[in-house]
């Protein structure tokens with residue numbers, strides 16, 4: 001069966017053109033001004049008149065079914081990739097997080113098992129949680145034999161999955177030599193632990209103390225330290241979920257002096273501010289994630305980075321917990337599972353606030369949500385492009401249609417939204433993934449297990 005998308009305006013990271021797209025056997029087989037002649041009986045046709053057609057979104061940062069802080073994130077790979085699909089994200093890159101002392105290859109096996117029920121395509125990053133001989137020895141294997149060329153280490157979460165500078169140096173050297181790219185969760189873990197303990201001892205136990213326990217200055221310090229080490233050891237690195245002016249300035253300074261480094265930010269750091277922590281009745285716990293939502297003013301710097309190209313990608317860090325899970329921390333904010341939903345709303349929020357808000361054009365929007373991700377993570381041009389031979393992952397988008405975001409209507413299992421009641425103009429109307437129509441006029445028709453693993457190329 002084939003799919004024809006007619007009369008749309010194809011928008012890529014480079015340009016836009018009015019054309020039809022014909023998809024067969026999971027790939028794009030023709031692009032042209034009028035492809036009606038190719039139609040066969042049984043083909044599905046989407047009329048995209050007056051609408052835009054983007055390459056399928058790629059979210060570089062999700063945590064489905066993640067065991068974390070004594071519970072498990074509320075979306076599994078099926079509901080998580082379905083929620084993504086509903087919002088125009090056809091591929092998700094999830095983080096394999098190995099147990100401390102465990103094998104990377106074993107952990108990857110577990111993630112493959114969990115991900116087999118995905119409705120959309122998926123790839124993995126590998127987290128590095130301890131610098132054991134075994135872990136360091138497995139890194140080249142992970143790149144060479146398992147299609148994973150990106151890694152992540154945590155400078156925060158001291159005493160759990162966080163690592164010290166000695167480990168960081170070992171990871172930078174080993175990952176770089178193996179043709180991988182090391183990404184960092186950059187916050188100063190030692191200072192955060194000291195502040196958390198002190199706040200709790202002082203009776204400052206509510207979720208409103210989460211941001212002050214890990215202020216932006218500690219993100220800036222960690223970014224600066226990581227980039228200093230990376231410079232010394234000649235390792236390219238990336239900073240995930242950049243949230244603050246302090247982090248951005250430290251990063252921009254390194255870029256200006258010519259260092260190879262990359263950055264990702266997330267919609268929640270672009271469109272929210274720390275007033276969310278003043279919500280009553282423990283609702284503020286919905287916004288407890290790390291890094292935290294920053295005071296007003298920080299987001300301007302992140303928008304600046306998206307405008308000037310220093311920030312390359314926008315991921316969601318989708319890691320939802322239901323309110324009953326968040327209540328594990330009702331007596332101490334340090335026990336609130338860190339994370340929130342968002343995989344479904346990345347495209348619409350970035351379109352509304354980014355393009356609609358005058359920060360960048362539709363080409364930059366496609367670059368940030370798809371093409372840059374595909375290129376950075378070794379999936380281009382299979383993903384991130386509208387080209388003959390690319391995977392037929394396409395989003396039909398009505399720039400005039402408005403919608404209101406709500407936990408009542410999203411497809412995540414989370415019972416809260418970070419963007420409850422937000423109105424956006426510009427909405428995903430149809431989604432094609434691997435050539436099959438997955439969303440049509442709001443009707444999600446995904447299939448458990450239809451998603452495929454996307455192995456990725458090493459760097460260089």
Ligand SMILES: [Zn+2]
Pocket residue numbers: 061063317
């Ligand atoms: Zn994350």
